[in-house]
Amino acid sequence: MIGGKMMQGxxxxxxxxxxxxxxxxxxxxxxxxxxxxxxxxxPIAKYDEKLKKAYLEYPDGRREYGTKA
Incomplete structure (x- = not known):
């Protein structure tokens, strides 16, 4: 049942x-x-496969890599 209606077929x-x-x-x-x-x-969150690190990529192309908690 989805949204109160039975789903058939x-x-x-x-x-x-x-x-x-x-x-x-x-x-x-x-x-x-x-x-x-x-x-x-x-910024857009991305992941660098080579460095094995997450980063934020800003519209100007700048990257800010995350640090471990």
Whole structure:
């Protein structure tokens, strides 16, 4: 039951859309949120695989690496 209505004839995940479509929509939403943050001048949290460290990337390209707690 979702939103007070019984769900019948839906896919295994309980939705009318496939897992692939759900993933695509999620990725699009994340991309839009990142672009919005950049436009607003907010930093984006990222991870540097080489250094194995998290960092904030600012719209001007500057990076601030996190420190261990």
């Amino acid at each position: 839906k896919s295994e995940n309980g939705f009318d859309i496939s897992d692939e479509e759900m993933d695509a929509r999620f990725n699009l939403a994340v991309d839009r949120a990142i672009q919005k943050a950049k436009v607003m001048g907010k």
